[in-house]
Amino acid sequence: MIPMETSKLIIDYTGMMVSEQNSKGFAKEDLLGLQSKLDEAQTNLHALRDSGKLDFSLLLPEMLAQLPELCAYADEVAAKFENFVVLGIGGSALGPLAVQQALNHYYYNELLPDQRSNRPRFYVLDNIDPVRFKELGQVLDPRKTLYNVISKSGNTSETMAQFLIVRDYLRHFCGESYADHIVVTTDQQKGNLLPIALKEGFKRFVIPSGIGGRFSELTPVGLLAAAICGIDVEQLLAGALEMDRRIRETKGVFANPAQLKSALSYLSWQKGKKISVFMPYVDGLKTMADWYAQLWAESLGKRYDRTGKAVSLGQTPVKALGVTDQHSQVQLYAEGPDDKVITFLTLEEFKDTQGIPVDSALPEDIQFLGGKTLEELLFAEQKATEYALTLAGRQHQKIILSALTPFNIGQLLLLLEWETAYMGELFNINAFDQPGVEEGKNGTYGLMGRAGYEAKKQAIKEFGQERHLLE
Ligand SMILES: O=P(O)(O)OC[C@H]1O[C@H](O)[C@H](O)[C@@H](O)[C@@H]1O
Numbered sequence: 001m002i003p004m005e006t007s008k009l010i011i012d013y014t015g016m017m018v019s020e021q022n023s024k025g026f027a028k029e030d031l032l033g034l035q036s037k038l039d040e041a042q043t044n045l046h047a048l049r050d051s052g053k054l055d056f057s058l059l060l061p062e063m064l065a066q067l068p069e070l071c072a073y074a075d076e077v078a079a080k081f082e083n084f085v086v087l088g089i090g091g092s093a094l095g096p097l098a099v100q101q102a103l104n105h106y107y108y109n110e111l112l113p114d115q116r117s118n119r120p121r122f123y124v125l126d127n128i129d130p131v132r133f134k135e136l137g138q139v140l141d142p143r144k145t146l147y148n149v150i151s152k153s154g155n156t157s158e159t160m161a162q163f164l165i166v167r168d169y170l171r172h173f174c175g176e177s178y179a180d181h182i183v184v185t186t187d188q189q190k191g192n193l194l195p196i197a198l199k200e201g202f203k204r205f206v207i208p209s210g211i212g213g214r215f216s217e218l219t220p221v222g223l224l225a226a227a228i229c230g231i232d233v234e235q236l237l238a239g240a241l242e243m244d245r246r247i248r249e250t251k252g253v254f255a256n257p258a259q260l261k262s263a264l265s266y267l268s269w270q271k272g273k274k275i276s277v278f279m280p281y282v283d284g285l286k287t288m289a290d291w292y293a294q295l296w297a298e299s300l301g302k303r304y305d306r307t308g309k310a311v312s313l314g315q316t317p318v319k320a321l322g323v324t325d326q327h328s329q330v331q332l333y334a335e336g337p338d339d340k341v342i343t344f345l346t347l348e349e350f351k352d353t354q355g356i357p358v359d360s361a362l363p364e365d366i367q368f369l370g371g372k373t374l375e376e377l378l379f380a381e382q383k384a385t386e387y388a389l390t391l392a393g394r395q396h397q398k399i400i401l402s403a404l405t406p407f408n409i410g411q412l413l414l415l416l417e418w419e420t421a422y423m424g425e426l427f428n429i430n431a432f433d434q435p436g437v438e439e440g441k442n443g444t445y446g447l448m449g450r451a452g453y454e455a456k457k458q459a460i461k462e463f464g465q466e467r468h469l470l471e
Contacts, residue, residue: 008348008402009243009411011257015386015396016264016341024393031253031263034426038259039251041425046248055210056218056417057244062208063218064237067227070220073203074227077120077183081146084120084228085136087162088150088221090294091213092185093126095413096150096225098291099217102284102409103231119230120146128158133165142173142181146228149184150221152207154191157444163193185220212432214295215417218410232406239410247418257415262422268341268395269315276315277333280345281322281382284404288345289319292416299420299431306428313427315341322346323381330385334392342389342396345412346382349403350375 018025048054077084086096100122123140125133147166151159163182170178184197185205197204205220216222218240227233243257250256253263265276276296278289301314320329322344333340356377358370369377389396399415401408424431446456 008405008408009257009415010400011260012398012400013260013264015390015398016268019390021387021390022393022395025395026264026267028254030267031260034263034266035253037426038253038256038263038422041262041422042251042256042259044425045421049248053210054421055208056215056421057248057414059208059211060218060237060241060244063223064234064241066220067223067234067237070205070223071227071233073183074224077146078228078230081120081181082144083123083140083146084225085123085125085140085145085147086150086225087125087147087159087166088185089126089156089158091216092150092152092156092159092221093124094214094287094291094294095217095222096122097124097126098285098288099222099226099231099236099409099413100229101287102404103226103236103406104229120228122225122229125162126158128161133162137169142170145181147182148225149182149186149193149202150207151186151191151193152211152213152216152221154186154193157441157448160192183224185224212434214291214298215432217291217413235406236410239405239407239412240414241410242407243411243414244418247414258418258422261415261419262426264397265315265341265419265423266426273339273341273395274315275318275340277318277320277329277340277342278345279320279322279325279342281378282345282347282350282404283321285345286319286321288412289321293317293319295416295420298434298437300423300427300429301436302427302429303436304429306430311427311429313429322385323378326381326385330388333394334389338394340394342394344382344386344396344398346379346398346400347403348400351404 015022016026018027045054049058052058086093088096104119104122123136125136147163147170149159149163149166154160167178167182170181174181179201182200183203183205184193185207186193186197187209188194188206189209194204196202205224207216207219207221211219213221218237223233223236226236247256247258250259253259278292278296280286280289296315296317303310303312305311305313318329318340333342354374356369356372356374358367360367360370362370386396386398399412401412421431442453442456443460446453446458446460449457
């Protein structure tokens with residue numbers, strides 16, 4: 001365990017190491033063997049930051065400075081609107097969703113009124129399922145709803161399609177004041193959303209140009225949604241800044257949390273662990289696993305390395321939830337192929353507790369539960385799963401947060417972002433692009449008739465000619 005004096009985030013990597021029960025774990029020397037590579041990674045990442053890049057870290061102080069303006073707007077609209085809906089996808093949706101679920105309400109307010117405050121209820125429309133889209137529109141009163149269109153590129157078909165529908169609908173129901181129901185978060189200079197926002201007078205927030213979607217939660221992408229829904233964004237950034245400082249200033253694999261995490265990931269990958277299971281034991285962190293999945297998949301899943309050599313690297317992220325998936329996936333983790341590394345995410349303490357009643361008339365085999373609490377049961381199950389996996393020779397690690405607080409969530413986000421950046425260095429790939437999604441996007445443009453993509457349309461038509469169907 002790394003003792004962290006000031007913070008409340010602990011990495012417990014006992015389950016990754018060799019032990020009496022698991023001879024297949026790593027030795028300290030294995031980790032130390034990576035130190036020179038990690039030092040090189042640290043030098044490269046610092047150089048990148050010093051040259052004005054690596055913005056997810058570099059721009060944190062600037063984001064802090066922007067908070068007064070952002071929070072003033074957030075307070076103003078929170079007093080006016082009952083509902084706040086994000087229109088965005090990928091990095092423009094998963095971060096806001098994860099933070100909201102972690103800190104505001106386990107079920108992100110969709111079905112339950114917010115009992116914490118009179119802040120707006122929070123919704124995300126990322127997918128373009130027409131039924132869900134229409135049904136949410138029927139439930140929310142447009143006059144009491146604020147829509148936040150979030151798109152870094154301003155070109156994403158899903159988000160732009162939703163925006164066009166919502167704009168029409170707001171014009172219909174709110175008349176000339178429709179623009180007051182739309183706030184846009186996009187690049188300062190580029191993309192199709194920007195000129196529309198300027199022309200129609202939408203309130204606008206800027207996504208700094210060097211930050212990619214999956215690294216953008218602690219920019220107005222996530223900060224605005226969080227502030228509107230009453231999350232302490234200053235604390236969120238304070239936690240992020242603390243973890244950022246720690247990672248930048250600490251040296252050595254046993255002291256630097258990002259070095260340790262990336263070294264464990266890299267070594268496990270070298271040992272054939274091609275799957276990374278992210279398994280929170282907290283309902284509030286369930287969507288954090290979605291955010292992590294995009295971060296890990298898009299950043300590290302690369303066909304070529306930086307020299308142009310074909311490498312096909314990556315580690316497939318899998319989302320799981322404890323204890324639920326103990327009853328669904330853990331069988332595979334314990335006895336299936338030894339190709340997974342499992343990261344548990346747990347709390348030291350839940351914000352509430354629930355006792356289990358005692359009933360001495362019950363059969364003896366159930367009586368042991370009486371007088372305990374649900375969290376005792378949950379912690380026992382988590383620990384027992386660790387034990388069982390260790391006995392089965394399967395590697396696992398654990399991130400422990402003292403509690404679900406904005407400070408800890410800020411720390412967690414930065415830890416995972418830095419770990420990903422380090423992994424990019426260890427793999428010698430560009431962790432900040434995603435060329436593999438372009439072909440599909442261009443194909444969609446072709447099929448949907450966007451000018452300039454006629455050749456794609458034709459190619460897809462030809463590709464689709466020979467079918468193998470069973471009807
Ligand atoms: O924020 P946007 O530009 O609309 O992008 C939304 C998403 O689009 C793409 O599919 C990218 O692969 C993602 O990395 C990105 O987060």
